[in-house]
Amino acid sequence: MLSFLYNRLAKLGGENLRLDAMRMLDGGKQLLESILNVDMNGVTGRVKFLPPDDTLIHPAYEVINVIGTGHQRIGYWSNQSGLSIDPPETLYSNPGNQSSSDQHLGPVFWPGKTTQKPRGWVFPNNGRHLAIGVPNRVSYREFIGQVPGTDTYSGYCIDVFTAAVSQLPYAVPYKLVPFGDGVENPSLTELVRLMSAGVYDGIVGDVAIITNRTKMADFTQPYIESGLVVVAPVMTRSSNAWAFMRPFSPAMWAVTGIFFLVVGAVIWILEHRLNDDFRGPPRRQVVTILWFSLSTLFFAHRENTVSTLGRVVLIIWLFVVLIINSSYTASLTSILTVQQLSSPIKGIETLRTSNDPIGYQQGSFARNYLVEELGFHESRMVPLKGPEDCERALKAGPHKGGVAAVVDEQSYLELFLSTRCDFSIVGPEFTRNGWGFAFPKDSPLAVDLSTAILKLSENGDLQRIHDKWLMSSACSSQTTTFQVDRLHLSSFWGLFLICGLACLLALFLYFLKIVRKFSRHQQADVSHAAAAAASSSAALSLSSASVRLQTFLSFVDEKEEEVVSRSRRQSLDRASNRNDCEAVDGETQDSKSGRRVEFSTNKDIGTENGI
Template identity: 35%
Template sequence: MEITSRVIMFLLLPINLAVAQNTSREDAKELHVGVILDLGSIVGKMARTSISLAMEDFYAVHQNYSTKLVLHTRDSMRDDVRAASQVISLLENYNVEAIIGPQRSSQAIFISKLGNKGHVPVISFTATNPALASGSLPYFVRATLSDSAQVNCIASIVKAYGWRKVVTVYEDTDYGRGIIRYLVDVLQEVDARVPYQSMIPLTATNEQITLELYKLMAMQTTVFVVHMSFTLASLVFIKAKEVGMMNKGYAWILTDGVTNLIESLNPSVLESLNGAIGVQVYVPKSKDLDDFTMRWNMRFQIDNPTNIPSKLSIFGLWSYDTIWAVAQAAEKVGLTNATFRKPGVTRNSTSLETLETSSNGPELLQAILQNRFKGLGGNFDLSDRQLQISTFRIINVVGKGWREIGFWTAQNGISQQLNKTTPATTFPGSAWDLHPVIWPGESIEVPRGYEIPVSGKKLRVGVCTSGYPEFMKVGKDHITGATKASGFSVDVFEETVKRLPYALPYEYVIFSTTDDSSSEDYNDFVYQVYLKIFDIVIGDITIRYNRTFYVDFTLPYTETGIAMVVPVRDSINKNTWIFLKPLAPGMWFGSAVFFIYTGVVVLILEFLGNNENIRGTIPRQLGIMIFFSIFEGKELVQRFLSRIVLIVWLVFLMVLTSSYTASLTSMLTVQQLQPTVTDVHELLKSGECVGHHRGSYVKGLLEELGFDRSKIKSYDSPDDFHKALSLGSNNGGIAALVHEVPYIKLFLANHCKGYTMVGPIYEAAGFGYALAKGNPLLGDISKAILNVTGGDTMIQLEKKWIGDQNNCQNAGPLTGSSTLTFANFRGLFILTGVASTSSLLIAFIIHFYKKRHNLTKMPDHKDQPEESGTNDKNSEPQEGSQGGTVEQNEQRAGREENGQLEEQASLELVSDTNSQTSIGMPKQPNNGSIVIFRGERTTGLQVELV
């Protein structure tokens, strides 16, 4: 019952609104507005229904309106000239002050110029060509999105699935061509290339479309971006399904020109789109939108009774909101001063020259641009002369419908949920950020984007003979005439192709050079890929920065870096002063300094502790100091702090001694591993000559390091290197050979005895294969190279072509000598220094503290009575007197100064009050003394006990 009443209400609503309009205010000013639509198209029909509902809804809500829009709808019949003619007619006959439409971008360009001439705003809700945003069309307002708004979303999808090549398919109109420049630029930012652009005319026949699709099938790229009207797209996809391009392995991306109207497509067309993904403008859901959709569906069936029912699209919502924007602007501006001024014309002037200029146009335009409200299609804001919507829905066509797989926003990129708040970069996201996609052929496997056609041409692999035949050597088969290639680089490439997840047919093509060993010729060799003469070039090609400007390199398949080959030292054990070589000069000096410093610290510590063993002449003290630095004499060292210093020092000596012994042993027994030069800067300082392979870029590197050109010598073969190194720099040869590590390993495999490798001294990227920029094979080949280099295959190939490096003890890289430096023992030096210095500071603090404490406790005898110290029974010994009276302390001090006191003893004080005699009793009577004093300062008697 409730549904029936709602239906009756919707049926009666147009009648009520019509009655309301008939009883409208008679004093309302009329604003004439022209509407240019293609009424034969589905978009035109949708817009006509939405516009009529918008007029009814606006004036039903704003019953106290002061202006009234009067619409003059004209059919352009898909013809640009007719559309312009209709606009001129409206301007001349009705003095329209605004034009809504037209639908096509090609129509909008000329009509916008008419709007400029007559100062009449032109508001289009379907013209999406980015070129219409030009500043030369100030009266054109786009109540829709520019096509350029969706290119970042498309690029994010391409990046998420890792596609490196994309073919664009678009219609040959202003609408179709307008997006291509923006799309190509943004795809390049995500490392994707557009090798081909397929342009299809609107008038193309089925045969022409089929022929173009077969051309696309012959290409290796299987990812296509389609930008065209849904009418032409329907024909293209029906034919694409017929020729087999909607099968497994293909990927199709649709722009919003098709997906915004996808629910209005014929079911047979929708079925041919199965597996495609598309970009669609996102419209937030609301109750008002649901109510309007129900009303619109009923009105559309009434307006188009013979048409197949269509569903409301975003274009219908934008046309509805456009009417509200113009009506609100008219209410704000009013028409009290509206006038039209005729230009001064001659008798033979054309109708274009006689167009009147609206005085109300500029103010009406500003009111439209400043009007902001929440419409059915979302926020309606034309302040930038076009809508600004940054949210797109990504859909997947499945069966006879579509499903949502994710969203894209300018802030967060692609995501499964719209409310994702994590900030991201311009093209963030991956395939995991979207729901699973059912691809063409009902496949759930992501298309690779690159396929080798079975009937296509073979991959042209460029090869040339290297200066090192072990890496690559080419020739012709005398019987078949086919190109043959062999060598380490060739075997690695063939093993790599075997590990690709698909078959890759290829053929070798020889590249001839004047000098195969020249790096300049290798630059030309690589450049052939850029010229599309070769699809890929292989060999001992160094990955260099200047070459990356026109080709892409795979991951390196060899070791990286530039190193030196130098002769090894021989008969080092014949050196008389070899015992000094284990420690560097800085190490010897540092050890001596700490040796002296530790002795001085121990001497000071024992001096502050009143150690009698350190007293004497300066030579004796120096001898004791040296003695302390080496040995821990129990009878000499008495203080605890001194023992701590000596323990740390002995640990240092033990480590240093063991290291010295090991280093000296190595020098005496392993002399063949010692290079004559360990640093390239040593060659610079000594002015030695260095060699390199002729034509190699290493020569420029040596000049950059500072070598004089006269000291740089070029050689052609490994035998030349061997002769030059054998002669030495002083005899017309070289002191070191600077070369790339792979070549050095090959040289040492053949000339192992007497040479070794030092370095690398300079970073280099190693050898790789070069492909054209954006070639999708790059990623697959690089992954396969990792598979080869990470297994036993690479070891076997190196043994086959380079030799077994384990048989040569000098083959390993050496970066320095076995001399011990100060830096090797920096930690021990710091530990020793901290221990000695800390102990010394603690001893000084204790010494000065005791000295100050004793001075503050010493009594003043001038102010005391003469017998105050003898008459008091309860008198106690003075502080700092070592347990006796003041007289006893003074007597003991006198004997110490004369060298008579041999042992200090603690005495017990016995006082006799009647005789005023003080007797000092020793704690040990068998080895002590008794000292008797009479009076306060009388001569004492000393009795020694046996």
């Protein structure tokens, strides 16, 4: 019977398995009715099925937490309330209280007697310790170095790693394993390769995150920024007799001088026909242009501008002069009052154009970057073990067996410069990278430690560790700045562009105005010449191009008042000639009729004779 029942139910499929399926059995209908009529109190509570779906009344479960050989209740679960700390009977008896927002379940204790939710994997307490490789450095031990006489390590990198591991929600047993012979700085790229081969389980140290290393390992969030920079010897630059020329670059001086002359010439053109201050002999006019343009530098020009276009151009130019004066004054004040540092090397571009030897820290990726990425010749690369070697090589110079500059990561060189004030970082940082902890590919420790490093940065612990190891500086109190105070044309080209466009627009409008007036003047002259030559029926010939150009230049050079006065005289002459012509025409007509008309000196009164 049971076998038959099992086979029949299996044919129905799990998705269709319901109490109604019992009707298909022999006597199943009666069995089903007996089950649905059950109403009893069992171990889990009351057992009863409710129509029409034949669902169990008040289904509920108790949720327990098994701890070792014992257990504790966390809460209950039911269809009505979900997870709750109240018994289902209480909730079902009070249907109005269905809110679970104030239901706080009991704590859950996970294996290991911890309340932290497991992350899917843990290190066994009795398992193998992680072999963490650390570079056995011989220089810059402030970052990482072995404590003399012990097997322990200390330094900035170690403190950051220890603080980050303490933020993890699980224990990480590890053992620091040195890499290197202690005589020379080891190659960190080789250390990363060994870790990818399974020799180490992770790397803690001053490992820069660069492209070829990220192909072999996963890195955490950078805990310090450290790109490549150039360090070179610097000297104190004192003020001299020509210090007043240093605020502006040569190009800035040249363009400023040209604009002074251009603006003076434009103002002279716009004012020449209207303003007596801009007229006179040629020598005087040249002196006026020079004096006016240079006097605007001090806002001391005495010549007045009367034209509208001239005033617009002058206002824009005076604004440009105000900005230039303010910038020059600020820069010159800095040069004369603050001690300046100078160096013949301005950055990585200066090293590109020379053949001088370049120093780098032994074991650093700087050598490969300079040779493979930037194209420096390998023969120029000089390995240096530590800061003392760097100092000696820089002081010796390229002509005495030393180097012209040292290229290294900024974190090292900032520590190097903290007690060596004869050198300085020149030029900008030309790579952007940082240091991180390395782990094998797909290791969850890289992600978890990245989160821990971000927490250290947010709560200020990362900065406190930095200040503990890397803030000792003997040069921070010196009021010296590297020479970057020259003002270049690129900072002012917008002002010069606006002024230049204003000058061109003013000249264009002025030219249109003059051409229009010249055309009217020419028409008046042609009419006058035609009236004067009316008795001789000769046609008026057009002037040649050179004559017309000379006439135009003479017209432009002539004062506006004289042109207006001459135009008025020509108008009066044309009116007089017109009256004379009318009188002659009248006399001719009278002579044809046998009569002569005489006029007195008063042209308005005439006497008629010979009638």
